[in-house]
Amino acid sequence: MLSERRLEVLRAIVQDYVGTEEPVGSKALTERHQLGVSPATVRNDMAALEDEGFIAQPHTSAGRIPTDKGYRLFVDRLAGVKPLSLPERRAIQNFLDGAVDLDDVVGRTVRLLAQLTRQVAVVQYPSLTRSTVRHVELLALAPARLMLVLITDTGRVEQRLIDCQSPFGETSLADLRARLNSRVVGRRFTDVPQLVQDLPESFEQDDRGTVSTVLSVLLETLVEETEERLMIGGTANLTRFGHDFPLTIRPVLEALEEHVVLLKLLGEAKDSGMTVRIGHENAHEGLTSTSVVAVGYGSGDEAVAKLGVVGPTRMDYPGTMGAVRAVARYVGQILAES
Amino acid sequence: MLSERRLEVLRAIVQDYVGTEEPVGSKALTERHQLGVSPATVRNDMAALEDEGFIAQPHTSAGRIPTDKGYRLFVDRLAGVKPLSLPERRAIQNFLDGAVDLDDVVGRTVRLLAQLTRQVAVVQYPSLTRSTVRHVELLALAPARLMLVLITDTGRVEQRLIDCQSPFGETSLADLRARLNSRVVGRRFTDVPQLVQDLPESFEQDDRGTVSTVLSVLLETLVEETEERLMIGGTANLTRFGHDFPLTIRPVLEALEEHVVLLKLLGEAKDSGMTVRIGHENAHEGLTSTSVVAVGYGSGDEAVAKLGVVGPTRMDYPGTMGAVRAVARYVGQILAES
DNA sequence: GTCTGGCACTCGGCCCGTGTGAGTGCCAGG
DNA sequence: CCTGGCACTCACACGGGCCGAGTGCCAGAC
Numbered sequence: 188m189l190s191e192r193r194l195e196v197l198r199a200i201v202q203d204y205v206g207t208e209e210p211v212g213s214k215a216l217t218e219r220h221q222l223g224v225s226p227a228t229v230r231n232d233m234a235a236l237e238d239e240g241f242i243a244q245p246h247t248s249a250g251r252i253p254t255d256k257g258y259r260l261f262v263d264r265l266a267g268v269k270p271l272s273l274p275e276r277r278a279i280q281n282f283l284d285g286a287v288d289l290d291d292v293v294g295r296t297v298r299l300l301a302q303l304t305r306q307v308a309v310v311q312y313p314s315l316t317r318s319t320v321r322h323v324e325l326l327a328l329a330p331a332r333l334m335l336v337l338i339t340d341t342g343r344v345e346q347r348l349i350d351c352q353s354p355f356g357e358t359s360l361a362d363l364r365a366r367l368n369s370r371v372v373g374r375r376f377t378d379v380p381q382l383v384q385d386l387p388e389s390f391e392q393d394d395r396g397t398v399s400t401v402l403s404v405l406l407e408t409l410v411e412e413t414e415e416r417l418m419i420g421g422t423a424n425l426t427r428f429g430h431d432f433p434l435t436i437r438p439v440l441e442a443l444e445e446h447v448v449l450l451k452l453l454g455e456a457k458d459s460g461m462t463v464r465i466g467h468e469n470a471h472e473g474l475t476s477t478s479v480v481a482v483g484y485g486s487g488d489e490a491v492a493k494l495g496v497v498g499p500t501r502m503d504y505p506g507t508m509g510a511v512r513a514v515a516r517y518v519g520q521i522l523a524e525s
Numbered sequence: 526m527l528s529e530r531r532l533e534v535l536r537a538i539v540q541d542y543v544g545t546e547e548p549v550g551s552k553a554l555t556e557r558h559q560l561g562v563s564p565a566t567v568r569n570d571m572a573a574l575e576d577e578g579f580i581a582q583p584h585t586s587a588g589r590i591p592t593d594k595g596y597r598l599f600v601d602r603l604a605g606v607k608p609l610s611l612p613e614r615r616a617i618q619n620f621l622d623g624a625v626d627l628d629d630v631v632g633r634t635v636r637l638l639a640q641l642t643r644q645v646a647v648v649q650y651p652s653l654t655r656s657t658v659r660h661v662e663l664l665a666l667a668p669a670r671l672m673l674v675l676i677t678d679t680g681r682v683e684q685r686l687i688d689c690q691s692p693f694g695e696t697s698l699a700d701l702r703a704r705l706n707s708r709v710v711g712r713r714f715t716d717v718p719q720l721v722q723d724l725p726e727s728f729e730q731d732d733r734g735t736v737s738t739v740l741s742v743l744l745e746t747l748v749e750e751t752e753e754r755l756m757i758g759g760t761a762n763l764t765r766f767g768h769d770f771p772l773t774i775r776p777v778l779e780a781l782e783e784h785v786v787l788l789k790l791l792g793e794a795k796d797s798g799m800t801v802r803i804g805h806e807n808a809h810e811g812l813t814s815t816s817v818v819a820v821g822y823g824s825g826d827e828a829v830a831k832l833g834v835v836g837p838t839r840m841d842y843p844g845t846m847g848a849v850r851a852v853a854r855y856v857g858q859i860l861a862e863s
Numbered sequence: 864g865t866c867t868g869g870c871a872c873t874c875g876g877c878c879c880g881t882g883t884g885a886g887t888g889c890c891a892g893g
Numbered sequence: 894c895c896t897g898g899c900a901c902t903c904a905c906a907c908g909g910g911c912c913g914a915g916t917g918c919c920a921g922a923c
Contacts, residue, residue: 870918
């Protein structure tokens with residue numbers, strides 16, 4: 188195993204490299220950190236760290252830079268989460284408190300996160316699967332045309348058009364609306380299917396077809412629309428990425444446009460606690476030179492969605508993690524209040 | 526005035542520069558275009574064009590590149606709109622036909638436009654001001670808490686929570702819902718205020734307060750939510766921008782994130798016909814080295830929103846304009862059908 | 864008058880050789 | 894096990910020289 192000092196050297200290398208963006212050498216290291224040993228000793232340690240694959244040289248006889256594996260060790264064992272300062276937390280709360288609806292909450296969150304971390308922020312809309320039903324509304328737009336509106340406890344609204352085979356009377360409609368609501372309001376989406384299963388039976392023969400159609404559309408909405416939406420922001424921060432621009436940034440921008448990819452990425456993050464994926468740990472090809480810091484957030488104790496940032500592997504992990512965690516907490520609070 | 530040949534020279538310069546991204550000289554011009562004159566003559570013409578401010582040299586004794594004014598002339602007098610090929614139009618229609626709802630239409634449009642033009646696409650959601658009301662729904666979430674849902678003919682849904690001073694009975698609610706709908710369904714947003722003006726009077730004294738509240742929220746929604754949304758895509762195409770990357774691309778990315786800026790930009794475009802803003806004609810600072818091609822689209826003969834692309838001033842104007850116009854037409858058709 | 868070929872001039876970009884400095888590995892001695 | 898010393902290696906910056914595309918101008922042809 189690596190000695191305590193060697194870990195200390197690795198930590199110093201990561202910190203310096205994150206700050207300067209330049210390969211760090213043994214001499215500079217001893218000057219900037221009180222390691223209590225000479226450059227020569229550090230060199231030996233560096234050689235050992237390189238053998239283990241934690242650091243690498245861009246070219247012979249230049250300084251060292253951390254590898255993905257090095258960052259991994261740094262995040263896991265050498266760094267904590269840096270809490271935000273009081274003013275920062277105040278600012279977060281103030282900013283988020285001004286939100287008027289769900290879109291606004293998500294929009295503000297994304298901007299906030301981008302600004303705090305100076306990186307690309309990704310915020311997933313609260314997922315439908317884990318939310319509960321606040322209200323289901325059925326409207327007759329035409330004799331044989333209905334609109335289904337689903338309202339969730341997170342404030343999201345989904346609507347669907349339904350073409351019925353046969354006209355559906357106003358009384359039947361009111362009836363269905365009432366029964367549907369009495370059964371599903373306040374229930375979780377996942378419980379809905381079995382709760383409405385037997386509904387058609389209680390209707391007149393003529394109406395059963397339409398009722399079934401409505402129910403299947405409702406269930407479809409619940410399931411299909413689990414396909415979640417997300418918002419991204421702070422792409423301008425990509426310009427701080429590196430020097431070899433076009434090649435680095437292009438695949439990242441492409442990946443960011445593929446919301447499916449991002450959703451998968453967030454989906455892979457742990458439900459609780461923070462997940463940090465570094466460089467090649469990200470499955471997606473365009474993101475192998477980026478790191479993703481993600482965390483779940485929710486109105487209660489359970490996470491309803493995730494948010495995070497995407498940045499260069501060379502990022503300030505403690506600071507980023509602190510910001511991500513803090514923002515997630517406050518967003519959770521805001522959602523709980525509304 | 527400039528002679529016919531000089532205009533021809535300008536056209537050739539623009540075309541070559543757009544193709545090669547490199548300053549174009551007199552010799553190369555005569556080789557690539559049948560101008561029927563010698564390089565020396567072209568040089569004289571170029572000198573004249575430069576005097577008039579249509580072209581410029583990046584540095585002494587390099588080729589010429591068009592100025593904003595040069596592009597302006599090119600767009601206004603020298604270039605037409607290049608129609609898309611039949612396969613291209615087919616592809617557009619097929620791609621857009623698969624859309625399932627408004628979000629999907631806008632999403633597909635933005636991707637399509639980005640792909641066709643290989644630039645950044647911007648699509649504004651159909652505006653509320655010009656649409657008509659398809660349905661207004663009122664739900665009682667709690668005795669003194671209502672939800673107002675507004676559905677437009679473009680498929681958009683807006684919801685608002687309303688806290689009432691006093692409880693509002695189910696019958697009054699149904700009454701209000703019915704009267705509201707009979708008055709405003711199918712009407713334009715702008716007409717709604719005067720149509721509902723006298724509604725409170727026809728209600729019991731007790732309910733008037735609540736009715737007024739509901740109406741004011743409705744009107745607020747109509748007016749305030751004129752603040753339009755938009756979707757952008759194809760930002761990865763920014764990497765094809767130029768060589769002096771970070772400096773050019775950063776302000777553009779920032780501007781693109783400011784949806785307000787983009788909405789203003791689109792708002793400045795003419796309602797009918799295509800608008801091309803070149804370089805410094807764009808008020809926003811970050812976009813002075815870009816051109817914006819925008820056009821209105823709509824389900825009927827009138828435009829309900831706008832779409833367009835943002836790209837480097839050095840862009841293929843005829844092709845871009847052709848793509849933008851074609852996409853706008855097909856989106857209009859799709860919206861009219863649904 | 865207009866176009867053309869010729870000519871001298873300019874200047875950015877490329878190639879190349881050199882010098883410098885940061886960094887390395889290794890080794891002998893404390 | 895740590896340290897100072899030493900020889901070695903490269904990336905990179907600097908400067909000079911060459912090249913070539915491009916220009917402006919001018920005298921002569923049509």
